[in-house]
Amino acid sequence: xxxxxxxxxxxxxxxxxxxxxxxxxxxxxxxxxxxxxxxxxxxxxxxxxxxxxxxxxxxxxxxxxxxxxxxxxxxxxxxxxxxxxxxxxxxxxxxxxxxxxxxxxxxxxxxxxxxxxxxxxxxxxxxxxxxxxxxxxxxxxxxxxxxxxxxxxxxxxxxxxxxxxxxxxxxxxxxxxxxxxxxxxxxxxxxxxxxxxxxxxxxxxxxxxxxxxxxxxxxxxxxxxxxxxxxxxxxxxxxxxxxxxxxxxxxxxxxxxxxxxxxxxxxxxxxxxxxxxxxxxxxxxxxxxxxxxxxxxxxxxxxxxxxxxxxxxxxxxxxxxxxxxxxxxxxxxxxxxxxxxxxxxxxxxxxx
Amino acid sequence: xxxxxxxxxxxxxxxxxxxxxxxxxxxxxxxxxxxxxxxxxxxxxxxxxxxxxxxxxxxxxxxxxxxxxxxxxxxxxxxxxxxxxxxxxxxxxxxxxxxxxxxxxxxxxxxxxxxxxxxxxxxxxxxxxxxxxxxxxxxxxxxxxxxxxxxxxxxxxxxxxxxxxxxxxxxxxxxxxxxxxxxxxxxxxxxxxxxxxxxxxxxxxxxxxxxxxxxxxxxxxxxxxxxxxxxxxxxxxxxxxxxxxxxxxxxxxxxxxxxxxxxxxxxxxxxxxxxxxxxxxxxxxxxxxxxxxxxxxxxxxxx
Numbered sequence: 001x002x003x004x005x006x007x008x009x010x011x012x013x014x015x016x017x018x019x020x021x022x023x024x025x026x027x028x029x030x031x032x033x034x035x036x037x038x039x040x041x042x043x044x045x046x047x048x049x050x051x052x053x054x055x056x057x058x059x060x061x062x063x064x065x066x067x068x069x070x071x072x073x074x075x076x077x078x079x080x081x082x083x084x085x086x087x088x089x090x091x092x093x094x095x096x097x098x099x100x101x102x103x104x105x106x107x108x109x110x111x112x113x114x115x116x117x118x119x120x121x122x123x124x125x126x127x128x129x130x131x132x133x134x135x136x137x138x139x140x141x142x143x144x145x146x147x148x149x150x151x152x153x154x155x156x157x158x159x160x161x162x163x164x165x166x167x168x169x170x171x172x173x174x175x176x177x178x179x180x181x182x183x184x185x186x187x188x189x190x191x192x193x194x195x196x197x198x199x200x201x202x203x204x205x206x207x208x209x210x211x212x213x214x215x216x217x218x219x220x221x222x223x224x225x226x227x228x229x230x231x232x233x234x235x236x237x238x239x240x241x242x243x244x245x246x247x248x249x250x251x252x253x254x255x256x257x258x259x260x261x262x263x264x265x266x267x268x269x270x271x272x273x274x275x276x277x278x279x280x281x282x283x284x285x286x287x288x289x290x291x292x293x294x295x296x297x298x299x300x301x302x303x304x305x306x307x308x309x310x311x312x313x314x315x316x317x318x319x320x321x322x323x324x325x326x327x328x329x330x331x332x333x334x335x336x337x338x339x340x341x342x343x344x345x346x347x348x349x350x351x352x
Numbered sequence: 353x354x355x356x357x358x359x360x361x362x363x364x365x366x367x368x369x370x371x372x373x374x375x376x377x378x379x380x381x382x383x384x385x386x387x388x389x390x391x392x393x394x395x396x397x398x399x400x401x402x403x404x405x406x407x408x409x410x411x412x413x414x415x416x417x418x419x420x421x422x423x424x425x426x427x428x429x430x431x432x433x434x435x436x437x438x439x440x441x442x443x444x445x446x447x448x449x450x451x452x453x454x455x456x457x458x459x460x461x462x463x464x465x466x467x468x469x470x471x472x473x474x475x476x477x478x479x480x481x482x483x484x485x486x487x488x489x490x491x492x493x494x495x496x497x498x499x500x501x502x503x504x505x506x507x508x509x510x511x512x513x514x515x516x517x518x519x520x521x522x523x524x525x526x527x528x529x530x531x532x533x534x535x536x537x538x539x540x541x542x543x544x545x546x547x548x549x550x551x552x553x554x555x556x557x558x559x560x561x562x563x564x565x566x567x568x569x570x571x572x573x574x575x576x577x578x579x580x581x582x583x584x585x586x587x588x589x590x591x592x593x594x595x596x597x598x599x600x601x602x603x604x605x606x607x608x609x610x611x612x613x614x615x616x617x618x619x620x621x622x623x624x625x626x627x628x629x630x631x632x633x634x635x636x637x638x639x640x641x642x643x644x645x646x647x648x649x650x651x652x653x654x655x
Contacts, residue, residue, distance in 0.1 A: 050572030065600035068571055075598060076568035126526065138529050195429075196524050196583070200532045203564070210566045212530050213598055327558060327569045 022300075029301050033308040040312040041085055044319050045077040049326030052077075075213055083209045083217055084318045084332075085311035087277045088287075090224050090269040092310025093231055095284030096291075096303050097266040100238040101259055102168045109270040109284035112175030113151040116182035118274040119205060121147020123186050126201045127193040140204070141216060141275040145223075148271030151178060156263060171263075206331030207280035209318050216276055223272035228307070230265030234258065235299040242299070280333045283310055286340040293347050313340070387487065388442040390432055390451065391468045395420060396622035397480045398446075400496050403487040409440045415616060416624075434458075444486055470561075473504075473544045476621045496623055503626035504548055507633050510640045511550030517636060519551035520575035520604070523562065523619065527586055530567065530595050537563045541621040542581070549632035550640075551577065571599055578604040578611070579635050585614040611635035 046054070050072060056062065057069040064070055094109035102111070109115070125143035158174040159167065190198050211217060237258040240248035245255050273280075287310040288302065295301050317335040324330060388409035389395040395410050399417045407420075411428040414420045424440060427433040432454055437445060442463055447455045449469040458465050466486055468479055477497045484493020521542060524534035536542040538553060540561035546553050554573040555563045565573070578596065586592050589612050596605045604610055613631050617624040634641050 048568050049566070050568060065606065068574065068601045071599065071601040072568050072571045076566065076571055138531075140526065140529075140531070199534075200524065200526060203532055208531070210531075210568075212567045322566055322568065327555070327563065327565060327573075328560070329564060329566055329569075 022298075026301055029295050030304055030308070033305045033312075037085070037308045037312040037315075040315050041081055044081045044084075044315045045073060047319060047323060048072070048077055049323055076210070079211050079214055079217060080209045080318060080322070081315055082214075083211050083276055084315040086217065086221070086224055087209065087273040087280060088283055088310035088312070088314025089307040090227065090273040090310075091280065091283045092287035092291075092306040092313070093228070093303055094266040094269040094273075096288040096299065096306045097231065097234065097238070097262050098284075099288055100242045100299060101262045101266075102172055103242060103244075104168075104172065105289070106285070107172075108281075109266065109273075110279060110281070111179070112155050112171065112267070113178035113182060114148045114267055114270045115274055115279040116179045116186070117151025117154075118144040118148035118271060119279055120182045120186050120189070121145070121150070122204050122275075122278075123189050123201050126204065127189055127197045138216065141219070144278075145220075145271050145275035148267070148274055151182065152263075152267035152271065154178060156267075203331070204278050205333075207278035207333035207336075209277050209280075209314075209332055210322075210329075211276065220272040220276045223268055227265045227269035227272065230261055231269075231303060231307075234262055234265070235303050238262070238299040238303070239297075242297075278333070280314070280336055282333075282336045282340045283314055286336075286344045287313055290344060290347060386440065386442045387444050387446070388426060388437050388440055389414070389446040390426065390428060390454075391446050391448055392416070393470070393476070393620050393622040394446045394466075394468050394479065394483065396620060396624065397476075397483050397493075397496075398487065400623035401480060401484050401487070401489045401493040403483070403489050406487060408442060409437060416620070438463075446483070470621055471540065473541050473621070473625060476541060476625060477501075480623070500623060500626050504629060507626065507629050508548055511633050511637045514550055514637050514640060516550050516552045517576040517604075517609070518554050518574070519546060519577045519579060519636065520554050520570070520573070521546050521551075521632075522578065522580040525580065528588075528591060528595060530598070533565060533570070535563045535565055537561055541625065542619070545625065545629040545632055546579075549629050549636055551579075551632070551636050567599065571601060574602055576603045576607075577609045577636055578602075579632060580610070580612045581618045582612065582614040583616050583619055586612065 046052075052069045052072050054069075054073075056067065057073040059067070059070075062070070064074075091109050095107070098107040098109060098111060099105055104111075122140050122144035124147075125140045129139050129143065155171065155174050155178055159171040190201060193201070237248065237253045240251050240253050241255065241258060248258075249255050270284075288306050291302055291306045291309050295305055314332070314336065317339055318332045320339065321330045321332040321335045385406055386408045387398060387403065387406045389398060389407060390411045392411060392414045395407065395414050396416055398404060398407055399419065404417070404419060407423060409424045409426045410420045411432075412425045413428050414423075414425075424436070426436045426440070429448055429450070432447075432451065434454070434457060437458070438461060444464045444466060445455075445458050446466045446468055447458075449467050451467075455465040455467060464486075466482065469475065477500075480493050480497055481490070484490040484496075521536040522533060523536055523542060524532070526532040535555055536546065536553060537558040537560035538556040539559060543553050543556070543561075547556075554575045555565070580592065592612050593610050596602070596610055599605055613635060615631070618628040618631060620628075
């Protein structure tokens with residue numbers, strides 16, 4: 001973002017003024033979204049199905065094991081909020097990237113088979129793995145990550161083995177086909193399984209942020225950070241790529257490399273998010289479009305704003321999931337669609 | 353189209369077959385002779401009330417009593433094999449409440465059906481009585497109900513006067529983690545068994561058979577005892593108890609009052625209700641059963 005991006009250096013007149021203007025707009029927009037996310041993340045741990053005394057929760061004189069308030073705050077609520085922010089940010093920004101490189105507004109982080117691969121991995125572990133112990137890692141997240149990464153690698157290989165540079169159309173077709181294929185395998189595995197296992201597996205598919213501690217978050221954090229690091233390289237090229245490969249190439253974008261980085265980083269973010277919380281739907285499509293409706297189409301703003309808004313949105317949805325029907329919980333994946341759908345439609349109609 | 357054909361074939365086959373069977377065995381009343389059960393709990397009931405010899409087919413989940421191992425399997429809740437059921441020439445098929453379409457198909461073929469619905473202990477008793485009437489074993493059914501009721505009362509008497517721990521009854525969980533927990537809510541036979549066994553269900557206020565509590569809810573409800581029911585014994589029981597350690601502020605975790613019970617009899621609402629209830633009572637009140645039981649132990653391993 002520093003210096004002249006290809007877009008700016010290509011425009012012959014007065015580069016500095018629009019650039020500073022754009023930078024000011026970027027700063028204010030991100031400040032607004034950042035504040036929204038910050039406030040949501042600060043408020044969310046204070047609310048829940050039970051009452052928690054913050055004074056008691058932060059009282060160091062009470063041993064942690066005896067301190068119910070501290071346990072609820074630090075074991076149950078805080079990890080949920082952090083996991084929600086992480087997963088929401090990862091899925092929303094992966095959605096932006098996939099929509100850009102596939103040049104398809106309907107693309108989601110799950111379009112290319114990543115979530116179906118993750119689900120198959122998780123399903124196999126839930127149904128066949130039993131109580132397999134893999135040291136510090138929980139077997140189900142590990143298996144779902146392996147499934148997601150495997151699916152992404154397979155799609156990538158299929159799309160790039162045609163001899164030509166990776167094409168969006170082939171990527172899309174390969175991904176959609178793999179999705180259907182994995183879904184069939186999932187149904188087959190479920191059919192062979194026991195009741196209780198099928199139940200658990202079905203519950204996993206609805207998504208759950210109740211990770212029960214910081215361990216699972218720490219395990220997926222490095223992957224998400226690497227993905228975000230790669231995302232930071234992309235916005236200017238994505239702006240040009242979303243027009244066409246040719247015009248992007250003409251303006252100095254290394255199309256093949258950008259496609260590769262975009263695909264790998266978005267797949268990595270999606271895999272990490274799904275292995276942490278299950279395939280929570282709707283965020284990857286509704287958040288990018290919402291943000292575009294609010295701030296326009298410049299990826300330098302859309303990508304970070306989507307990450308921030310995705311975080312706030314999922315944390316808010318999870319807050320609803322754990323409080324509305326307490327002590328019974330609503331699966332968070334159900335809430336994201338129930339809240340996100342009508343909200344999105346309202347915004348769509350209002351804009352039109 | 354296919355369903356209609358199956359139905360038609362079924363009607364024809366049944367008309368022919370029932371004619372044959374009536375001719376071969378004119379002794380017993382035709383309506384009660386051949387039973388197919390798609391419900392394991394109902395199968396247990398049939399054997400308990402002396403109708404076991406009339407059972408000609410069971411579901412693929414049936415494992416008790418041992419006699420069922422030699423009987424033909426006809427599928428289960430989601431995949432009952434209509435053709436196989438019809439080929440066994442049943443006069444009464446026991447189906448789940450959710451298998452209405454299946455029941456209609458059997459009725460269309462001239463086979464009586466009995467719809468079994470899980471519920472509380474009284475629902476189990478009602479089913480036992482109905483099955484007794486339908487199979488010509490009403491007196492035995494009433495006696496079996498009497499027997500189970502007496503056993504339950506005996507357990508009640510044994511634990512009466514003892515402090516009733518607030519108990520979390522876990523009926524399902526992802527092995528090795530605290531994810532995907534299913535606990536008994538305030539209705540259903542498991543809840544009633546727990547209350548008879550001298551515990552107070554921490555989710556007694558939830559008007560559902562099962563609850564999926566979050567970590568926060570578990571911490572907030574602070575159960576004094578945790579009893580986990582498993583159909584099959586887990587590979588590493590110590591690990592299954594250790595997974596609770598992160599929730600150290602739960603009294604049951606702090607005092608180690610966590611019991612893992614395994615065995616299918618614990619989760620089948622049939623004639624072995626009292627055995628399951630006794631296992632719960634022994635886990636919650638070892639002192640009431642002679643005191644030789646260690647305070648916290650897996651009192652009932654798989655039977």
